[in-house]
Amino acid sequence: MKNSTSPQQVPPAETSHLSAAVNKAEAPAEALRRPTQRDIAVATGMSQTAVSLVLNRVEPCTVSAEVRERILQTAQQLGYVPNRVARNLKSARTRTLACIVPDITNPTYPALVRGFQSAADAAGYDTMIFDTDGTPERERRALQWLAQGHVDGVLAVFFHLDEAELLTAVRGRVAMVQVESQAYRPSPYIDKVYIDNAAAAQAMTQVLIDKGHQRIAMLSCPIGPGAERQRGFHAAMQKAGLAPHIIAADDFTQAAGARAMAAELAGDFRYSAVFAANDLLAIGTMATLRAAGRRVPDDVAVAGFDDIPSAQLLQPALTTVRRSEQAMGHFAAELLIARLDGPDTGRPGRGFELPFQLVLRDSA
Amino acid sequence: MKNSTSPQQVPPAETSHLSAAVNKAEAPAEALRRPTQRDIAVATGMSQTAVSLVLNRVEPCTVSAEVRERILQTAQQLGYVPNRVARNLKSARTRTLACIVPDITNPTYPALVRGFQSAADAAGYDTMIFDTDGTPERERRALQWLAQGHVDGVLAVFFHLDEAELLTAVRGRVAMVQVESQAYRPSPYIDKVYIDNAAAAQAMTQVLIDKGHQRIAMLSCPIGPGAERQRGFHAAMQKAGLAPHIIAADDFTQAAGARAMAAELAGDFRYSAVFAANDLLAIGTMATLRAAGRRVPDDVAVAGFDDIPSAQLLQPALTTVRRSEQAMGHFAAELLIARLDGPDTGRPGRGFELPFQLVLRDSA
DNA sequence: CTGAAAGCGCTTACAG
DNA sequence: CTGAAAGCGCTTACAG
Numbered sequence: 070m071k072n073s074t075s076p077q078q079v080p081p082a083e084t085s086h087l088s089a090a091v092n093k094a095e096a097p098a099e100a101l102r103r104p105t106q107r108d109i110a111v112a113t114g115m116s117q118t119a120v121s122l123v124l125n126r127v128e129p130c131t132v133s134a135e136v137r138e139r140i141l142q143t144a145q146q147l148g149y150v151p152n153r154v155a156r157n158l159k160s161a162r163t164r165t166l167a168c169i170v171p172d173i174t175n176p177t178y179p180a181l182v183r184g185f186q187s188a189a190d191a192a193g194y195d196t197m198i199f200d201t202d203g204t205p206e207r208e209r210r211a212l213q214w215l216a217q218g219h220v221d222g223v224l225a226v227f228f229h230l231d232e233a234e235l236l237t238a239v240r241g242r243v244a245m246v247q248v249e250s251q252a253y254r255p256s257p258y259i260d261k262v263y264i265d266n267a268a269a270a271q272a273m274t275q276v277l278i279d280k281g282h283q284r285i286a287m288l289s290c291p292i293g294p295g296a297e298r299q300r301g302f303h304a305a306m307q308k309a310g311l312a313p314h315i316i317a318a319d320d321f322t323q324a325a326g327a328r329a330m331a332a333e334l335a336g337d338f339r340y341s342a343v344f345a346a347n348d349l350l351a352i353g354t355m356a357t358l359r360a361a362g363r364r365v366p367d368d369v370a371v372a373g374f375d376d377i378p379s380a381q382l383l384q385p386a387l388t389t390v391r392r393s394e395q396a397m398g399h400f401a402a403e404l405l406i407a408r409l410d411g412p413d414t415g416r417p418g419r420g421f422e423l424p425f426q427l428v429l430r431d432s433a
Numbered sequence: 434m435k436n437s438t439s440p441q442q443v444p445p446a447e448t449s450h451l452s453a454a455v456n457k458a459e460a461p462a463e464a465l466r467r468p469t470q471r472d473i474a475v476a477t478g479m480s481q482t483a484v485s486l487v488l489n490r491v492e493p494c495t496v497s498a499e500v501r502e503r504i505l506q507t508a509q510q511l512g513y514v515p516n517r518v519a520r521n522l523k524s525a526r527t528r529t530l531a532c533i534v535p536d537i538t539n540p541t542y543p544a545l546v547r548g549f550q551s552a553a554d555a556a557g558y559d560t561m562i563f564d565t566d567g568t569p570e571r572e573r574r575a576l577q578w579l580a581q582g583h584v585d586g587v588l589a590v591f592f593h594l595d596e597a598e599l600l601t602a603v604r605g606r607v608a609m610v611q612v613e614s615q616a617y618r619p620s621p622y623i624d625k626v627y628i629d630n631a632a633a634a635q636a637m638t639q640v641l642i643d644k645g646h647q648r649i650a651m652l653s654c655p656i657g658p659g660a661e662r663q664r665g666f667h668a669a670m671q672k673a674g675l676a677p678h679i680i681a682a683d684d685f686t687q688a689a690g691a692r693a694m695a696a697e698l699a700g701d702f703r704y705s706a707v708f709a710a711n712d713l714l715a716i717g718t719m720a721t722l723r724a725a726g727r728r729v730p731d732d733v734a735v736a737g738f739d740d741i742p743s744a745q746l747l748q749p750a751l752t753t754v755r756r757s758e759q760a761m762g763h764f765a766a767e768l769l770i771a772r773l774d775g776p777d778t779g780r781p782g783r784g785f786e787l788p789f790q791l792v793l794r795d796s797a
Numbered sequence: 798c799t800g801a802a803a804g805c806g807c808t809t810a811c812a813g
Numbered sequence: 814c815t816g817a818a819a820g821c822g823c824t825t826a827c828a829g
Contacts, residue, residue: 105807106807107806116816117806117807118818119815150580151581152581152582152805155522155805155807156807157821158516158806159808173547174544176538179540180538183538183564195578196563197559198561199560218517240512384748469822470823481822481823482801482824483799485822500799519824520824522805523804524824
């Protein structure tokens with residue numbers, strides 16, 4: 070299996086059996102058992118309660134320094150690590166938060182998660198990520214998963230589920246912040262963070278109009294934030310007395326963008342500008358236009374939405390709408406933590422509008 | 434708070450107090466308690482055991498159809514969802530897997546996670562993501578976290594920790610697959626998946642040499658896979674009788690690449706090709722070169738490693754090394770599941786080498 | 798066919 | 814200062 074420098078290789082292949090011998094010596098069932106407080110109690114001749122007290126440094130109840138030392142040392146020796154699951158059961162808290170996102174490979178979401186995790190971390194919470202694939206089935210599965218009590222709080226981006234469904238599933242048992250893509254509506258326990266998608270889309274459309282474009286198409290997918298962005302697009306077009314046209318994409322991926330544009334180009338494509346509902350769609354659009362021999366922005370101007378890192382790497386660099394996903398994630402985690410650890414416990418749901426920014430580059 | 438179409442807005446601001454009223458009506462402590470099996474038992478007049486039996490469809494022990502129906506209905510009515518934490522405590526299994534990655538915003542990792550999650554999902558496992566930031570401290574924290582029993586298995590990408598540290602922390606209590614960046618060495622319980630980083634780097638360097646480049650620098654960071662890739666670079670250069678030069682980056686981000694190249698350009702930069710240890714570094718390099726008025730590939734050729742989605746979007750498109758992160762993630766999850774649910778339980782650790790592929794584009 | 802009981806590993810009043 | 818005991822919500826032998 071010593072591979073030469075040949076760049077083409079074969080699928081997953083086992084490379085070593087040496088390890089078999091190594092393993093034989095270890096790993097009988099016993100080695101796998103994790104030491105518990107009881108083990109430490111037995112080893113030190115103390116009670117399990119005393120062990121728990123010492124290990125948790127409970128202050129009012131002072132165990133004698135000598136005993137404490139012995140317990141601590143034995144714990145160390147046995148490699149004791151508290152069983153978080155057991156602790157969670159007792160405390161009814163998991164100290165874990167989750168991010169539910171439609172597609173972790175869309176660069177906008179890792180940024181959200183990163184910001185979220187930095188705040189969660191600082192407060193001693195772990196972070197889970199649940200990828201819904203943007204489908205109703207998997208969004209429901211995420212909801213079921215939430216109901217099972219894995220986490221204390223969640224930042225959720227849902228494309229399909231409505232408020233009612235969320236409320237019945239969650240029932241205030243897990244703190245929730247939603248990245249809202251529709252217009253804000255108050256909710257009993259759910260906080261919402263959002264940007265004004267319609268306003269942003271309208272502003273971007275207006276930029277295109279101001280540049281003299283008259284035949285502008287929007288490439289969008291009606292789910293998630295697509296609807297609001299289309300609304301903004303329509304508003305701007307209508308205000309300018311122009312006819313809006315929507316090119317429908319199957320989802321928000323680059324591939325979907327390329328596909329939809331290819332289909333459109335096969336017909337009688339006469340638009341001078343395409344406003345894509347997100348950057349991945351815009352990237353797909355640009356690729357298809359280029360492949361068809363149309364120049365961007367000379368023949369067709371293109372604009373996107375999100376300002377993912379690739380946006381400024383494109384040639385021409387992509388005109389788009391920026392919101393700070395990282396800041397949004399961070400802020401959302403802080404909302405959850407304030408709700409869980411106070412002072413916001415029991416506070417009714419609120420909406421928080423975050424700023425957006427038009428980023429004008431060369432593609433439009 | 435009705436925002437106009439102004440693109441510049443203010444930081445997080447509260448938008449609605451309407452919800453306060455809505456909330457008043459609900460959410461007193463009682464509503465928050467999740468129904469348990471005991472609640473169902475009380476409501477139906479059956480024992481908690483019977484409830485558990487019915488809800489878990491334990492086959493040999495048949496509860497009468499009538500009682501079963503009543504229990505099921507009551508469970509539905511009360512909105513019963515099993516407490517996963519309690520179940521986990523009893524079963525000593527969490528049915529959760531984790532991915533430990535250095536940086537979720539590096540597009541190569543979401544792909545890994547996506548592949549992983551698709552396999553985990555199919556087997557009924559949930560997936561957690563832990564971001565280590567590529568620092569030793571946070572990698573250790575990840576290890577501690579593992580020891581706490583949150584998950585049954587993990588796919589880990591560590592840049593700093595060595596085998597010994599992993600083994601003491603994990604002790605065969607959690608199944609582990611490591612994306613190995615050093616040369617493969619067998620391990621008692623840890624499976625390893627990897628590509629031959631040295632061979633890939635050597636092959637890519639050879640491509641540059643074959644194109645006539647003599648002054649080739651490698652932009653790299655010595656942690657993680659950087660070391661092996663440098664080794665391959667050195668091997669190729671040495672074989673060709675050329676002098677290798679390493680430009681050191683602080684980490685594997687685009688920013689670090691840009692910084693390191695800027696520093697290098699400030700000196701007496703005389704290289705005709707730069708081979709970056711990953712694509713983000715390559716992207717940073719290209720940006721800096723362009724800013725300095727150097728053309729790619731005419732003045733300086735650039736190659737990367739990973740083939741992240743942006744690589745082909747760049748102008749010029751980036752020459753790089755591709756491995757299928759998605760396939761690697763999928764495969765790793767399958768390894769874990771086979772270990773946890775059989776048939777590979779207790780099998781010694783093995784190494785699995787995956788293929789790589791040189792992707793020659795315009796940047797070199 | 799059904800229930801009482803023990804126990805998973807921990808925390809937390811409550812007695813001594 | 815220390816320990817016996819109850820309980821978190823569940824599963825799983827074990828009796829009836």
